[in-house]
Amino acid sequence: MSRQGLKTYIHDKPPSAISYACVGGKKEGEGPKRKYFDKISDDPYFTTDSFEKAESEMQKQAIMITLRKAGLKPCDIDYILGGDLLNQCVGTSYSTRDIDIPFLGIYGACSTMAEGLLISSLLLSGGVGRLALAVTSSHFCTAERQYRFPLEYGCQRTPTAQWTATAAGAVLLSAAGNAPYIRGATIGNIVDLGVTDANNMGAAMAPAACDTIKSFFNDTKMKPSDFDLIVTGDLGFVGSKILYQLTSLEGINIRPNHKDCGLMIYDREAQDVHAGGSGCGCAASMLSGYFLPKLQSGRLNNILFVATGALMSPTINQQGESIPSVAHAVWISHSKGV
Amino acid sequence: MSRQGLKTYIHDKPPSAISYACVGGKKEGEGPKRKYFDKISDDPYFTTDSFEKAESEMQKQAIMITLRKAGLKPCDIDYILGGDLLNQCVGTSYSTRDIDIPFLGIYGACSTMAEGLLISSLLLSGGVGRLALAVTSSHFCTAERQYRFPLEYGCQRTPTAQWTATAAGAVLLSAAGNAPYIRGATIGNIVDLGVTDANNMGAAMAPAACDTIKSFFNDTKMKPSDFDLIVTGDLGFVGSKILYQLTSLEGINIRPNHKDCGLMIYDREAQDVHAGGSGCGCAASMLSGYFLPKLQSGRLNNILFVATGALMSPTINQQGESIPSVAHAVWISHSKGV
Numbered sequence: 001m002s003r004q005g006l007k008t009y010i011h012d013k014p015p016s017a018i019s020y021a022c023v024g025g026k027k028e029g030e031g032p033k034r035k036y037f038d039k040i041s042d043d044p045y046f047t048t049d050s051f052e053k054a055e056s057e058m059q060k061q062a063i064m065i066t067l068r069k070a071g072l073k074p075c076d077i078d079y080i081l082g083g084d085l086l087n088q089c090v091g092t093s094y095s096t097r098d099i100d101i102p103f104l105g106i107y108g109a110c111s112t113m114a115e116g117l118l119i120s121s122l123l124l125s126g127g128v129g130r131l132a133l134a135v136t137s138s139h140f141c142t143a144e145r146q147y148r149f150p151l152e153y154g155c156q157r158t159p160t161a162q163w164t165a166t167a168a169g170a171v172l173l174s175a176a177g178n179a180p181y182i183r184g185a186t187i188g189n190i191v192d193l194g195v196t197d198a199n200n201m202g203a204a205m206a207p208a209a210c211d212t213i214k215s216f217f218n219d220t221k222m223k224p225s226d227f228d229l230i231v232t233g234d235l236g237f238v239g240s241k242i243l244y245q246l247t248s249l250e251g252i253n254i255r256p257n258h259k260d261c262g263l264m265i266y267d268r269e270a271q272d273v274h275a276g277g278s279g280c281g282c283a284a285s286m287l288s289g290y291f292l293p294k295l296q297s298g299r300l301n302n303i304l305f306v307a308t309g310a311l312m313s314p315t316i317n318q319q320g321e322s323i324p325s326v327a328h329a330v331w332i333s334h335s336k337g338v
Numbered sequence: 339m340s341r342q343g344l345k346t347y348i349h350d351k352p353p354s355a356i357s358y359a360c361v362g363g364k365k366e367g368e369g370p371k372r373k374y375f376d377k378i379s380d381d382p383y384f385t386t387d388s389f390e391k392a393e394s395e396m397q398k399q400a401i402m403i404t405l406r407k408a409g410l411k412p413c414d415i416d417y418i419l420g421g422d423l424l425n426q427c428v429g430t431s432y433s434t435r436d437i438d439i440p441f442l443g444i445y446g447a448c449s450t451m452a453e454g455l456l457i458s459s460l461l462l463s464g465g466v467g468r469l470a471l472a473v474t475s476s477h478f479c480t481a482e483r484q485y486r487f488p489l490e491y492g493c494q495r496t497p498t499a500q501w502t503a504t505a506a507g508a509v510l511l512s513a514a515g516n517a518p519y520i521r522g523a524t525i526g527n528i529v530d531l532g533v534t535d536a537n538n539m540g541a542a543m544a545p546a547a548c549d550t551i552k553s554f555f556n557d558t559k560m561k562p563s564d565f566d567l568i569v570t571g572d573l574g575f576v577g578s579k580i581l582y583q584l585t586s587l588e589g590i591n592i593r594p595n596h597k598d599c600g601l602m603i604y605d606r607e608a609q610d611v612h613a614g615g616s617g618c619g620c621a622a623s624m625l626s627g628y629f630l631p632k633l634q635s636g637r638l639n640n641i642l643f644v645a646t647g648a649l650m651s652p653t654i655n656q657q658g659e660s661i662p663s664v665a666h667a668v669w670i671s672h673s674k675g676v
Binding site: 006007009049050052053079083085086087088089090093094096097100101102103104105106107108109115118119122123125126127128129146187188189190191192311312313314315316319321324326 | 344345347387388390391417421423424425426427428431432434435438439440441442443444445446447453456457460461463464465466467484525526527528529530649650651652653654657659662664
């Protein structure tokens with residue numbers, strides 16, 4: 001592959017997303033994207049006895065459905081890249097401990113699916129193995145009690161708060177395959193403009209999204225209109241508006257073809273999710289359930305998938321620190337390019 | 339590079355570790371490896387006002403010393419891979435947010451330095467950038483209060499407990515350079531043999547170390563005597579003994595040339611650290627301070643660096659779950675090979 005600029009890598013031989021799946025919870029099944037999930041569980045425990053174990057079970061189901069769709073077994077896969085929002089990423093390590101695939105843990109908060117696709121596509125493209133799986137998840141009940149308040153407390157949420165999706169997504173990449181193709185990726189920098197409100201993740205993450213989008217277009221000399229869609233992960237209503245302002249200041253107009261996964265997964269008014277959805281599983285499920293099938297069939301030609309993550313912990317936030325964020329961009333296309 | 343087996347990748351053009359540094363705390367400075375640290379701080383706060391911020395500051399110092407030794411600036415580096423033990427890896431995201439290098443977060447608990455070297459060497463070897471930095475850290479005071487008990491409680495420790503090192507290590511890899519070289523790496527599987535005692539990490543991690551060591555030797559057809567040393571990260575006294583038993587059962591005798599970073603960093607008796615040292619910073623500092631200079635000068639020719647990580651969280655451990663672990667192996671050599 002060739003280095004196209006400071007942070008962006010374009011594949012000479014683009015790896016292919018040969019299989020993908022997503023699993024969601026009850027609220028996600030009541031939303032406008034219900035039919036795009038491979039499986040919906042009305043049981044928040046996913047038949048386990050804790051929410052943390054439920055998240056692992058949900059993620060495991062996404063992995064197994066992805067493998068089944070491809071007609072492959074775990075031993076066929078060279079490595080798996082995964083992570084989640086839980087302390088020490090236990091959603092992922094407990095989901096994958098029974099699956100016989102070499103494991104690389106990653107942490108990018110809600111940018112995890114983009115980071116997983118980025119690293120695995122660059123590894124495959126460099127000749128490291130033939131098949132790699134990227135996976136992530138989030139669960140409303142695990143995230144809420146870990147990051148904010150006990151669920152039983154029934155705390156009132158602020159207007160800028162987002163609703164952590166109960167969802168998992170998995171994508172299987174192959175060094176050789178058919179559409180959709182991973183054409184390139186931009187590794188994001190950590191950006192922190194000083195936002196300290198843990199109930200306004202959109203505002204904290206929008207500057208990272210802007211920085212990475214700007215890098216991608218600078219590095220590739222492409223423009224937003226070269227894409228059917230620029231898809232951000234989980235900026236929600238507040239963060240998306242800030243992203244429009246920030247990109248405008250950089251002379252980039254993404255407004256005509258922008259979609260945010262946090263504004264897609266729920267009906268914001270009817271489902272009372274305030275500023276929208278969030279969580280690793282939000283962008284991962286919308287990508288694997290909604291966008292990748294359209295990129296496979298050719299109903300979409302080109303998207304830039306920019307998932308964003310807020311990299312704080314409650315501990316450091318309570319020490320008065322602001323919230324650093326990161327965004328990674330992945331260019332996914334129906335065509336293989338030259 | 340060529341696929342040598344199920345999990346091991348050998349570099350055709352081995353990347354080189356062109357610079358490295360480590361920073362430690364007071365106890366590490368009182369230990370037998372004091373002179374191998376680039377810097378020792380007697381202040382556990384590293385001039386900040388919290389232990390978490392101290393860990394970030396320590397890690398940042400390791401990065402900046404590494405860059406200074408190489409005569410490079412952050413903008414020269416293509417990407418950084420880092421992570422740590424803290425919830426949401428904040429040790430790393432707050433250390434790197436002010437450093438202008440594209441960032442990829444990884445999570446492998448105490449195996450993080452091996453995972454960072456593994457991924458960055460495979461990326462460089464595949465043509466992704468020219469310079470990559472792997473970094474990690476741990477801090478006794480952040481880890482103890484997060485994983486176990488409040489420091490003020492002065493809890494008595496069990497004989498199998500290990501002492502989390504206050505240390506950070508950074509390694510800068512180049513696609514082209516001089517010795518030492520990263521010759522290859524094995525991506526480990528998650529292994530969980532059912533250990534539930536969070537005060538006996540050595541026992542939980544030894545099976546993962548054995549699994550990865552076995553894979554490396556099976557895949558490469560090499561044998562332990564081909565290495566000056568097989569260096570495990572942080573198994574300590576208990577875990578090392580278990581590793582000897584497990585590898586013996588596989589017909590592999592590592593005892594004559596095995597060293598464990600957890601048994602090197604402290605004087606186990608005089609410093610009252612029970613089963614030895616642990617923490618991401620333990621293996622990272624022993625690698626970058628002690629082993630890499632010897633591999634550069636040729637005093638060591640070949641080591642297999644196998645850092646191990648326990649992937650549990652206190653939450654899931656308190657739910658009665660056992661402790662899954664992972665180990666990644668990195669073959670580091672004074673010679674470039676064929």
